[in-house]
Amino acid sequence: MQDHFVHVQCGDCPIRHRAVCARCETDELAQLEQIKYYRSFQAGQTIIWSGDRMEFVGSVVSGIASLTQTMEDGRRQMVGLLLPSDFVGRPGRSTAAFDVTATTDVVMCCFRKKPFETLIAETPHIAQRLLEMTLDELDAAREWMLLLGRKTAREKIASLISIIARREAALNKKKATGQLSVDLPLTREEMADYLGLTLETVSRQISALKKDGVITLEGNRHVSIPDLDRLLEEAGDDTDGGMLV
Amino acid sequence: MQDHFVHVQCGDCPIRHRAVCARCETDELAQLEQIKYYRSFQAGQTIIWSGDRMEFVGSVVSGIASLTQTMEDGRRQMVGLLLPSDFVGRPGRSTAAFDVTATTDVVMCCFRKKPFETLIAETPHIAQRLLEMTLDELDAAREWMLLLGRKTAREKIASLISIIARREAALNKKKATGQLSVDLPLTREEMADYLGLTLETVSRQISALKKDGVITLEGNRHVSIPDLDRLLEEAGDDTDGGMLV
DNA sequence: CGAGCACTTGATCGCTTTCAATAGCTGTGG
DNA sequence: CCACAGCTATTGAAAGCGATCAAGTGCTCG
Numbered sequence: 372m373q374d375h376f377v378h379v380q381c382g383d384c385p386i387r388h389r390a391v392c393a394r395c396e397t398d399e400l401a402q403l404e405q406i407k408y409y410r411s412f413q414a415g416q417t418i419i420w421s422g423d424r425m426e427f428v429g430s431v432v433s434g435i436a437s438l439t440q441t442m443e444d445g446r447r448q449m450v451g452l453l454l455p456s457d458f459v460g461r462p463g464r465s466t467a468a469f470d471v472t473a474t475t476d477v478v479m480c481c482f483r484k485k486p487f488e489t490l491i492a493e494t495p496h497i498a499q500r501l502l503e504m505t506l507d508e509l510d511a512a513r514e515w516m517l518l519l520g521r522k523t524a525r526e527k528i529a530s531l532i533s534i535i536a537r538r539e540a541a542l543n544k545k546k547a548t549g550q551l552s553v554d555l556p557l558t559r560e561e562m563a564d565y566l567g568l569t570l571e572t573v574s575r576q577i578s579a580l581k582k583d584g585v586i587t588l589e590g591n592r593h594v595s596i597p598d599l600d601r602l603l604e605e606a607g608d609d610t611d612g613g614m615l616v
Numbered sequence: 617m618q619d620h621f622v623h624v625q626c627g628d629c630p631i632r633h634r635a636v637c638a639r640c641e642t643d644e645l646a647q648l649e650q651i652k653y654y655r656s657f658q659a660g661q662t663i664i665w666s667g668d669r670m671e672f673v674g675s676v677v678s679g680i681a682s683l684t685q686t687m688e689d690g691r692r693q694m695v696g697l698l699l700p701s702d703f704v705g706r707p708g709r710s711t712a713a714f715d716v717t718a719t720t721d722v723v724m725c726c727f728r729k730k731p732f733e734t735l736i737a738e739t740p741h742i743a744q745r746l747l748e749m750t751l752d753e754l755d756a757a758r759e760w761m762l763l764l765g766r767k768t769a770r771e772k773i774a775s776l777i778s779i780i781a782r783r784e785a786a787l788n789k790k791k792a793t794g795q796l797s798v799d800l801p802l803t804r805e806e807m808a809d810y811l812g813l814t815l816e817t818v819s820r821q822i823s824a825l826k827k828d829g830v831i832t833l834e835g836n837r838h839v840s841i842p843d844l845d846r847l848l849e850e851a852g853d854d855t856d857g858g859m860l861v
Numbered sequence: 862c863g864a865g866c867a868c869t870t871g872a873t874c875g876c877t878t879t880c881a882a883t884a885g886c887t888g889t890g891g
Numbered sequence: 892c893c894a895c896a897g898c899t900a901t902t903g904a905a906a907g908c909g910a911t912c913a914a915g916t917g918c919t920c921g
Contacts, residue, residue: 442766442854444852446766450758451758461755464751468755469758492740492744495743498740498744502747505747506708508754509750509754510706510713512754513683513685513714513757516685516757516764517695519761520811521687521693521812523909524908559867560868566765571869572908574867575870575909577869578870591918609688769876805899805900814878816901817876817877818900819901820902822900822901836900
């Protein structure tokens with residue numbers, strides 16, 4: 372069940388209009404096509420090791436990857452969740468600053484780094500889109516800093532669920548209100564690494580939100596939200612809803 | 617003592633080679649010159665309110681500004697420290713996502729937003745430099761997420777001091793080793809907001825580091841570091857020293 | 862059926878917060 | 892010159908939240 376993504380034409384690519392190539396004209400796309408190749412990773416596999424030389428940059432085509440940082444004694448913090456169309460790697464830097472790991476099975480559209488860098492210098496549409504995406508990620512990282520620095524465990528969990536729910540709702544173009552339900556793409560431990568908590572605390576707070584009727588669970592991974600506004604209240608967010616990811 | 621920065625030629629600007637204009641040729645500089653103006657802010661003054669319409673973007677020329685986020689109940693998290701040459705604002709978005717406050721007296725080199733956006737679209741050197749700076753900030757934000765999510769109060773303080781010390785050392789082109797000393801540009805409360813702590817905990821941990829001989833204090837703001845390696849050890853960083861800011 | 866894994870739940874510990882008092886510094890005005 | 896207000900910082904005592912240590916549950920897959 373691997374590598375049916377042997378080579379897809381960019382025109383047929385599912386992330387064509389959201390990834391770094393979103394604004395490219397057909398001729399620019401042809402240039403990208405020449406330096407791209409697909410790679411598949413199994414869930415749990417490391418895509419890039421922190422400190423390693425990066426020979427490619429690229430986009431997540433399908434699946435979910437995570438960006439993590441680990442201290443010498445093993446403490447770990449997830450610093451980004453990479454969804455389809457998100458960009459991986461840093462043009463202009465030779466070694467990776469963070470670990471990139473496949474959370475689910477992942478397909479990446481990779482570009483050889485050197486040619487991609489020259490392409491950026493010559494193709495404004497790619498650089499512009501990359502700038503836009505990077506600014507969005509920076510805003511998301513800063514929102515996350517508020518969560519990590521100031522929110523309680525309960526608020527952290529509520530925030531995570533509401534972010535996933537809002538994203539789901541946005542993707543399905545449904546109105547992000549009233550009844551909705553989502554699948555958590557992360558284990559309790561991964562949630563803990565993302566939220567700066569222990570897995571036990573994650574589990575306890577999910578149970579507490581369930582007990583208080585803010586969410587209901589079907590199995591461990593599937594969450595139903597009877598009242599999104601209630602959840603957002605628990606998350607401590609201003610109701611405007613600054614989007615993340 | 618205000619506004620002696622009435623209008624400086626870009627060629628004479630102290631941040632000419634580090635700011636968003638770093639790569640501009642003389643003709644590009646001339647275009648920037650036409651849409652720029654200086655503004656001064658006193659310490660404590662708000663430069664931009666979160667949610668407000670941004671009519672300008674720009675660079676910090678002198679002084680220190682901070683980027684903060686506040687929850688409804690008053691909990692506050694600093695999400696960025698803006699030093700001379702750092703960029704403020706987000707081309708392509710109409711309202712500000714965070715408060716920007718002058719920590720010391722600040723001089724900003726402002727560009728009217730609309731013309732700046734068109735300039736970006738037409739002048740690759742500006743967009744490229746802005747991309748580079750944004751990627752650096754994103755890396756710094758992610759380093760900070762590890763600090764906020766996983767470090768102890770003592771490690772947080774040691775990290776903050778070592779970051780300021782390393783920056784100082786880099787600026788003065790001195791070797792970042794052995795004896796060195798720095799001025800903290802922040803009050804205890806501002807440090808607390810940056811580190812996700814209370815000001816009491818900040819004070820306690822500074823006292824503890826002093827008692828243990830990791831630092832010495834002269835007055836409240838001036839810190840001497842007898843042994844930088846010792847401080848880095850306390851910070852819990854891998855010795856490679858991923859740079860921040 | 863049992864091993865392995867993800868998750869839950871309980872009991873206790875300890876770090877950081879909270880509340881509160883005190884110290885030190887700076888500037889103002891009598 | 893000192894008194895005093897106002898601010899920043901330090902220090903103490905107590906409380907609380909999340910971490911840690913430790914079982915126990917439920918599910919999947921051999």
